[in-house]
Amino acid sequence: MGDSVTSDGINYRIVSPSLTVKAMRDSGYKNTAYALAELIDNSIDAKANLVEVFACENPVQVGSRTSHRVETIAVLDNGHGMGPQQLRRALKYGDGEGADPSRIGRFGMGLPNSSMSQCTRLDVWSWTNGAGNAMHTYLDLEEIEQGLIDDVPEPDHSPLPDYWRDLSEGLGDTGTVVVWTNLDKVNWYGAAATLKNTADLIGRVYRHYLDEGRVDIRMAPVREGKVVDGEYHAVPNDPLYLMGSTSTPEPFSDKPMFMPFPMGDESAPGVMHVPVSHEGKLHNITVRASIARPEARRGDVEGHPWPDGISRTADPGKLPWGKHAQRNVGISLVRQGRELDLDASWAIGYDPTERWWGIEVEFPPDLDPIFGVTNNKQSATIFSSLAHFDWKVHAEAGESPKGFKERLAELGDPRLPLIDLVHYLEDKLLPAIRRQLKQQTIGTRKSKKRHDADVDSKATDAVKRRSEEGYTGKTDELDEGTTPEAKRQEQVEVLTRRHHLDEDIARSMVEESLKKDLRARWISDFQDTSAFFSIDLMAGMLQVIFNEKHPLHSHLMAVLEDVPEDADADELRDRLDRAAETFKLLLFSWARMEDETYPDRDRERIADARREWGRYARDFVDGKAD
Known part of the structure; x- marks a missing residue:
């Protein structure tokens, strides 16, 4: 031998x-x-x-x-x-x-x-x-x-x-x-x-x-x-942009460009621990999350001006710090204090707003087999394979989440220990971050489309006209005797607490409404309801919220509003056709609701509501009241 x-x-x-x-x-x-x-x-x-x-x-x-x-x-x-x-x-x-x-x-x-x-x-x-x-x-x-x-x-x-x-x-x-x-x-x-x-x-x-x-x-x-x-x-290059002194271009070279995203323990914002069992021992995976500060994406945040020579309406993604963030897209995997990989497969590749969030997943070397760490410490293959993982696609007919995990355990599937972590990242954390990013730019000149401002103004004219003609609503009643400061505070609280807007953005929107004496406002928000829109009745303000989680948003609003600047005539025609089809299906859905409503008295009430809505629609669209 x-x-x-x-x-x-x-x-x-x-x-x-x-x-x-x-x-x-x-x-x-x-x-x-x-x-x-x-x-x-x-x-x-x-x-x-x-x-x-x-x-x-x-x-x-x-x-x-x-x-x-x-x-x-x-x-x-x-x-x-x-x-x-x-x-x-x-x-x-x-x-x-x-x-x-x-x-x-x-x-x-x-x-x-x-x-x-x-x-x-x-x-x-x-x-x-x-x-x-x-x-x-x-x-x-x-x-x-x-x-x-x-x-x-x-x-x-x-x-x-x-x-x-x-x-x-x-x-x-x-x-x-x-x-x-x-x-x-x-x-x-x-x-x-x-x-x-x-x-x-x-x-x-x-x-x-x-x-x-x-x-x-x-x-x-x-x-x-x-x-x-x-x-x-070498200076730190932090994809979470929470460190004070980094390689990020000015004005964020010596201060954080992002802020912790609320999750986990309130005493440690932006940090959450996910327990994982391996070989009879319990280990903690630490998840850290961050989101861009408003001043990173907007040049009009009070006290945080952009450098001289940069337009306040410039696209932040094309500015030096935005380009830096573009190179740091994805989930950062950290092992023993050292980054293994910045895994971009978790991001939505075509969406430029993905650069404005950061997530770090840190784990101890004992969990190398769980994550699939390669010998050259450049990737974690098992973790990466779970990006955009949907357990329902892999489940058997009628299988529950618990049953699915039990089957993986029986098969010795190496993905099992990370399933709960992936579910948290994909179904909870990232959607919540993306919703807040969407809200961050509401009210800015770039995102506030001209026709949005026009519709707010036209709706305000209709509300005022009806009020002058003696048609009072709840917002009119609440407005009586309410001071401008009270209205300001109520609207800011609704926008920030209920609809998760950044406070600076909310205050800017409210100030503009008070200055122009607007009585109506259109916003969008992700809402856990089957309704495709909801309303807020506040003192002197009728606020309509379009539910971005409802399919009508992607099939109607996005088709009409999120039009690429280089769209040709054929694409525009196709978008109009799809919007018209969606609108017709919307009316058919109402018709079928009336069709399935019993008893007849309830069906008649819904028909009365339809006719009444038609009269209001004529007033708001054509400016002709009965």
Whole structure:
């Protein structure tokens, strides 16, 4: 059992070293930045508080001109370093430190796996008692392919080269440097461009470590042994936009652009814990949610003006901070304080308002099998597969939610532990966030369509005319003797508490109504009722609320109002045809209601209501009262 070579000289290894390394080279890293993140993981696990990433370029002749191309990438840290045995193990596939729940690393695959995915030569120096006492070893794909080495070379004493000592700003008595050469998989050419392309990702993956000051990540482009322009220190890139100092453009670079979305415990707004059982132990999954502050989407919020030179009616999605948010769409999966993935599959891809919410799902390493965490820590396959999951589609005929989960348990379905979490995200949290985002821009110049303002004004004229002709309503009775301040307060409370509008938006709408003496207002809201519209009767204000949850909204209102600016004549004609069809079906639904109403006396009351509504409709539409 000891020797893999038999007496006839044939090698019976299950997998040859050269084939293993070549196969591992195509290990699914999305790009160089993700491969670099594996090395930074190791530095953080080694308790480093400074990590320096160097992209070193040299001149190359391209035709008649000289250009510069990255030929070496290195990651240097001031962590605790490694002794000879640990260093040698670190370069072995699937060894390393093993599954330690206190570490970011998983299977000891990160260092060799990420490195050989980008280069064919990997060198590592590590020291525990001064850089002059460093130990060195390496992996070289060419030597492996030629059969020159089968094992990781035994580390030898090799002082850290002066080249890296001179570049470092925080060389410690302990530390490690990982050097990639013969770069054949790096996608970028110049040193500055190579590091610039990592800024968003590195800042997002390690945002919690950076925000808490646990690590400083220096990104330095190098030319001819000197750091050149383009150096930067990574700053948090927070997809929840709740951190104070981040990479978000002004005016939100030093203050949160989002606010916690109310859920869970009131003492910790925007945070909720979802318990999950795995292997007999109960673990907490922490869900954090945020939503854009009004001033991120509107330039008229008092006390929060947009920067000079930006129109107050500009589309916020096209402004610098809106474009930044567009790059951070999705649910952020965080494991051991480090982001695994920003999973955009949970967002509605075609809807630009999806950039204005953030959700983070944090879980401990013990739940890696539940989420389906991959070896390269770039995704959680089981969680991602459940985006837009509808249990009813997968249920058997007549199966209840409880029965569905019991069947999954019997089958050992790996999705079962996450079903409740997914149900909460898909059916409760995200719909509530999207409703509030919809309400945020109600009343703005951009969302307040001209015909909406016209219909409010025309309805007001009809209400006033009927009132002057002696037809009084409840709103007229409530208005008698009510002060403007009392009306203002009542309307703001109804808009904010009942219809979930932002308070600044609600006050702006009410002020406009009082200024123009409007007696009618049209708004939309998601409502849990079968009615397609409802009414609020307030002092001097008749408010009609169209129920966006009712199919009539998507089949009638959205068809007529949400018309693309580039719609052609055929599309407009089709929209009018669909709206006309929907309106006719609406009248048929009333007719059938009368048809099915018994006894005859009740049917006659409904017919009287229909005729009475017709008279009111004539008054409001044509301005002709009886």
